[in-house]
Amino acid sequence: MKTSKILAWVALAIGLIYFFLPLIGTLxxxxxxxxxxxxxxxYQSVFSDVQFQQTFGFSMLMALLTIIFGMxxxxxxxxxxxxxxxxxxxVIEFITLMPLVIPAIVIVFxxxxxxxxxxxxxFTGSTQGTNVLLVFSYITLxxxxxxxxxxxxxxxxxxxxxxxxxxxxxxxxxxxLFRCIFPNVMSGVLSxxxxxxxxxxxxxxxxxLLNRPAFGPYLQLIGANRAYEPAALAVIAFAITWLSMGLLxxxxxxxxxxxxxx
Amino acid sequence: MSFxxxxxxxxxxxxxxxxxxxxxxxxxxxxxxFLGPSGCGKTxxxxxxxxxxxxxxxxxxxxxxxxxxxxxxxxxxxxxxxAYALFPNMTVFDNVAFGLKIAGxxxxxxxxxxxxxxxxxxxDHLAERYPYQMSGGQQQRVALARALAPKPQxxxxxxxxxxxxxxxxxxxxxxxxxxxxxxxxxTVFVTHDQEEALSISxxxxxxxxxxxxxxxxxxxxxxxxxxxFVASFVGTLNIIDxxxxxxxxxxxxxxDNLVTLREPxxxxxxxxxxxxxxxxxxxxxxxxxxxxTVLTGTVISSHFLGSVIRTKLDIGGNPISFDMFNxxxxxxxxxxxxxxxxxxxxxxxxxxx
Numbered sequence: 001m002k003t004s005k006i007l008a009w010v011a012l013a014i015g016l017i018y019f020f021l022p023l024i025g026t027l028x029x030x031x032x033x034x035x036x037x038x039x040x041x042x043y044q045s046v047f048s049d050v051q052f053q054q055t056f057g058f059s060m061l062m063a064l065l066t067i068i069f070g071m072x073x074x075x076x077x078x079x080x081x082x083x084x085x086x087x088x089x090x091v092i093e094f095i096t097l098m099p100l101v102i103p104a105i106v107i108v109f110x111x112x113x114x115x116x117x118x119x120x121x122x123f124t125g126s127t128q129g130t131n132v133l134l135v136f137s138y139i140t141l142x143x144x145x146x147x148x149x150x151x152x153x154x155x156x157x158x159x160x161x162x163x164x165x166x167x168x169x170x171x172x173x174x175x176x177l178f179r180c181i182f183p184n185v186m187s188g189v190l191s192x193x194x195x196x197x198x199x200x201x202x203x204x205x206x207x208x209l210l211n212r213p214a215f216g217p218y219l220q221l222i223g224a225n226r227a228y229e230p231a232a233l234a235v236i237a238f239a240i241t242w243l244s245m246g247l248l249x250x251x252x253x254x255x256x257x258x259x260x261x262x
Numbered sequence: 263m264s265f266x267x268x269x270x271x272x273x274x275x276x277x278x279x280x281x282x283x284x285x286x287x288x289x290x291x292x293x294x295x296f297l298g299p300s301g302c303g304k305t306x307x308x309x310x311x312x313x314x315x316x317x318x319x320x321x322x323x324x325x326x327x328x329x330x331x332x333x334x335x336x337x338x339x340x341x342x343x344x345a346y347a348l349f350p351n352m353t354v355f356d357n358v359a360f361g362l363k364i365a366g367x368x369x370x371x372x373x374x375x376x377x378x379x380x381x382x383x384x385x386d387h388l389a390e391r392y393p394y395q396m397s398g399g400q401q402q403r404v405a406l407a408r409a410l411a412p413k414p415q416x417x418x419x420x421x422x423x424x425x426x427x428x429x430x431x432x433x434x435x436x437x438x439x440x441x442x443x444x445x446x447x448x449t450v451f452v453t454h455d456q457e458e459a460l461s462i463s464x465x466x467x468x469x470x471x472x473x474x475x476x477x478x479x480x481x482x483x484x485x486x487x488x489x490x491f492v493a494s495f496v497g498t499l500n501i502i503d504x505x506x507x508x509x510x511x512x513x514x515x516x517x518d519n520l521v522t523l524r525e526p527x528x529x530x531x532x533x534x535x536x537x538x539x540x541x542x543x544x545x546x547x548x549x550x551x552x553x554x555t556v557l558t559g560t561v562i563s564s565h566f567l568g569s570v571i572r573t574k575l576d577i578g579g580n581p582i583s584f585d586m587f588n589x590x591x592x593x594x595x596x597x598x599x600x601x602x603x604x605x606x607x608x609x610x611x612x613x614x615x
Contacts (some may be wrong), residue, residue: 158345165347167334168312169361169412183351 030231042232059215063200146192153188194244265290271320295459298469340409361412379407517578544609553604
């Protein structure tokens with residue numbers, strides 16, 4: 001075997017150990033709640049905790065709303081930019097990349113200044129309003145991933161010609177968008193949805209500063225006060241992320257079947 | 263009044279005028295091809311008929327109704343695109359049914375019409391397939407069926423064959439023509455392939471720089487090109503520089519050869535320079551060949567091309583190609599040899615700029 005090949009394997013092994021060893025350690029630690037034996041006690045304790053159920057459910061709902069409203073914003077925008085305003089693409093791309101550059105804490109402080117209870121639009125004046133603001137902030141956070149995945153899916157189909165083909169057959173805009181374009185960028189929509197789901201489920205800053213009972217702050221709370229449960233929660237959080245990534249892979253594999261072009 | 267009328271159509275994109283005062287009348291059931299090089303404005307005219315582009319000036323009238331104010335989805339026009347544009351998420355059946363569903367037709371009627379259309383393109387056995395499971399030729403046939411299903415007033419074909427391989431292209435163009443004849447639908451076909459246009463059209467519009475240089479039957483376009491551009495774009499043509507000798511007698515001089523043209527040289531005087539066109543297949547070097555005109559020149563080169571032999575002659579400084587059919591006893595002319603090319607004077611065309 002060549003030296004370069006051996007070195008490549010060594011580099012890979014170091015990378016895998018670096019990544020997996022802490023995970024294995026965490027998993028092993030999460031199983032040691034019962035003295036002297038491996039058990040699922042930590043997981044049982046986590047799952048039976050009412051606060052876990054509430055925060056997990058709340059974050060799931062927030063993630064779902066983020067995905068729905070985010071996609072309703074992103075898909076028509078990406079479609080319109082591709083179809084009618086291609087010159088605006090760099091501007092839109094720049095805007096969607098902003099959340100990667102601006103820290104979440106800066107964004108949330110901006111929100112609190114703009115939408116506090118004594119402002120013109122007092123989102124934080126009520127619980128429902130704060131929840132709406134939280135969804136908006138999650139949409140902002142997931143914009144870079146949502147826009148990119150949808151835009152990439154649109155690149156794979158000939159949006160302009162498909163639109164024209166539908167139009168000449170008598171279709172109007174809602175039909176074109178929901179029956180001809182949306183189903184054909186579903187792989188991108190789902191990819192964006194899974195990433196958004198993973199981001200929202202673990203997000204801490206926005207939820208904590210807006211004082212909402214989300215899963216991220218719950219993770220932090222448990223981490224500060226318990227011994228074994230945080231390890232179990234870390235494993236659960238990883239499982240959610242990996243599940244999302246797995247579904248993402250599955251969706252992109254299916255999407256390979258879709259395009260039909262000369 | 264004609265079925266489809268394009269009146270003084272103009273189209274500008276910014277400062278660039280891509281269609282300049284385009285006029286055309288198409289009869290019901292006619293198959294008209296727009297032929298021209300890339301950027302000549304042929305697709306823009308087609309897109310204006312479809313409603314994807316708005317004319318800067320002029321009117322588009324279909325069946326007596328001005329279409330200018332109508333949106334694309336209100337025009338009842340069918341279109342087949344170069345890139346097929348089938349909806350990837352729908353089966354063949356659903357693709358063909360799309361226009362009918364939008365029109366709100368009853369389910370039974372949709373089913374019957376889709377079956378009829380699929381039978382027409384001989385793909386009724388592939389109704390449940392998705393576009394990605396079909397070849398390019400099959401997809402384009404489905405696109406044709408989809409365009410025809412809602413019974414459009416006019417069918418527009420935007421280079422529908424250019425993405426296909428040569429063999430499929432020939433068979434599909436014949437199929438398109440046969441279906442068009444069967445349904446009697448008014449059709450506008452855009453292509454840059456002269457063979458395609460010549461083989462299937464009732465009339466051809468040769469477009470150049472946003473204008474229609476000539477409108478005529480395939481035979482008129484090929485045999486009687488109106489401009490130098492049409493002459494050079496359609497088929498292979500020799501353009502020979504000549505000098506007018508006697509306008510009254512229609513005689514011109516090409517090198518040392520004095521020939522008399524059939525068509526009158528109106529408005530020219532002796533000594534004027536003119537261009538004369540001659541098709542490569544018009545002449546023959548055989549002494550027995552029919553012809554009232556002879557051009558003599560020196561052989562530059564001769565190439566065996568299978569069914570034909572193409573020889574290049576130098577006539578008064580003009581390189582002229584001519585073709586003769588191959589047969590076992592034909593001897594290839596040698597470079598430097600003097601040859602006489604015999605043809606009918608009517609084959610010589612005076613070409614205007």
